[in-house]
Amino acid sequence: MKAASLNRNNFIRQIRRRPLTLLGPLFLIVLTYWFFFTSSKPTSKYSYKTKKNGFFSRQHDVIPRNLPGDHIAHYDLNKLASTPMAVYNKEKVLILSPMSKFYNEYWSNLLRLTYPRELLELGFIVPRNKDGDLALKKLEKAIKQIQTGKKENRFSKITILRQDTESLDNQQEKHRHALKVQKERRAAMASARNSLVFSALGPYTSWVLWLDADIIESPPTLIQDLVSHDKPIISANCYQRYFDEEKKQDSIRPYDFNNWVESEEGLKIAENMADDEIIVEGYAEIATYRPLMAHFYDANGDKNTEMELDGVGGAAVLVKADVHRDGAMFPPFPFYHLIETEGFAKMAKRLGYQVFGLPNYLVYHYNE
Template sequence: MARPMGPVRLKKTNPLTLVIGVVLCLFILFFLMSPTGSSGGSISSVNVKKPVVASHPLSPPTSPFRKPKANKNGKTAPPPVIHYNLNNVTISANPIENNENVLILTPMARFYQEYWDNLLKLTYPHQLITLGFILPKNKEGNEATSLLQAQISKTQKTAAEKDRFKSIIILRQDFDPPLASQDESERHKMQNQKPRRAAMSKARNSLLFTTLGPSVSWVLWLDADIVETPPDLIQDLAMHDKPIVVPNCFQKYYDADKRAMDMRPYDFNNWKDSPTAQELASKMGKDDILLEGYSDMATFRALMAYMYDERADKHMEVELDGIGGAAALVKADVHRDGAMFPPFAFYHLIETEGFAKMARRLGWISTGLPNYLVYHYNE
């Protein structure tokens, strides 16, 4: 028969144990109630690495650099020897998740506020973006440089940290521009194309070779007169995971007949080659170039500008033989392989079209997105 239980005596609790328990409870409550990220849910709140500050002026130009202070003798430390393992640089269809650095390069003759405003709206984390500009040394270039520097100062000094770019590089051309005027009517005259585009090639190459650092994954070529793009431009183009990918460039304008805003194709340098163009090239001199969009030189190429279909898939792809430079996302390895912008007749092509040809000769294919639009400034 079971005996009835006597009174139970509890062991006296150690005060130190109670204190530790209270501290643990408070820590758990704080951990559970603290926010997991910044408010707003913007793409810039993604956990991206802080930009690495360059330790010396000879470090990669795409890393921010702060000039070191001299010692008491007025001397600074000698340049370091730095090793870079390019095998650790990823170039993927998910650039944000992989913290991939993007270099946005813009040859600029005129400054458009709409261009800068659109740049600020890009949702790719600005901490991973380096901007590079090259401007001519003339009156118009000086004015554009002043306006650009004013906006850079405003953004980098007073904007929220998430809106500031990793670093910004401004270059000035060491050669005179071939045209006295940058008006659209002058730029597009047929007789001005070869000298104008040769000068553009030199500017692009100077900008590229000066700014392409070992940590760059993607290069986005964006003309200074592209004033409207989708905010997710970089992610949208990168998701195709192509060596070279270009959107379709249109222009918005007021149609007097319709009494409403409308849009029209603008960039005719995105094309698939044709037998007619190849035959024309075979009869040309070695320094002659083929031009697109001129009635005096009918090539009958398939132009991406006319492939646009608002009802079709926005991300439909077409293979291209020539590209324009309005907007083009390029894997950095394409440039590292040696693909540049020929300022001379390269298979009778020059500048961006010559670049596409050179890239193809190196094994890199260009891809166009006829239904993905960016917009050019309307003068």
């Protein structure tokens, strides 16, 4: 008992003389617990980042807040849905637009879309040439204006890429659509589309809308209308407004001939082609006699009429994100003698997905 009393007295005297020596280990234990198991919560689920050129990009914070430290993000892709009730289920839509020129009409039409902005992300890829430099300048100005404006008008996220592959210098319509440049042009476009979707597609994306940057008119409910069909891939019919000199009146004409149904003649042509040759639709030099969706438009028909397709264009095409996640991309090489968007349709069908078009549902291409 006497020895125990002496030990207690010695311990008390040591605490009084050297408190830090004995309390130091306890302090380290408390500090370690605080560092690993607590963290400060962000005050906002959004952050704004300013680039050197003054372009503001709105970044969505996708890190869950119920995890220790808020440094690990978990996504269960089995619970990610692409349904015909996309707005009700708050499904995120990624709009992707390769852009060689910036059209004010395209941007105005994009802003008229009625799908909730907080569920919309945008992605652009711009070529490295003079046209691309000018388009980028105009695009950044438009984005800065909308993303620094009212919160309810801002998009959830915007991504801009500069194309890392060579682009055609001449982007005028008559040169773009010359048959002799189609393989080179479509291969470059395929590479750009792949870079864009691989970079911008997120683990929370339900739908991808491919919307060409020269589509200047579409119904404001474009996304909801296409989503309602609940198809893996579905394309609108792309037309163009023009002035008919003979009739002296405004009129419309088909523009995109890449939405088609395969024909026996098309299959025979492919059989006799070399491995590196491609079929390009819409040219008299390669007469496939494929039924083209552009020719099935009925002004008095039901806009919800569907037709199954084998080839698809890129003007306004809605894709369930899982189609891309499963490996459907845009081949920049001959794939069953098809390339880019038509090759994408072929690849998707090889993966077991169906492709559809809406012949009576029109979007309009810019008329140069």
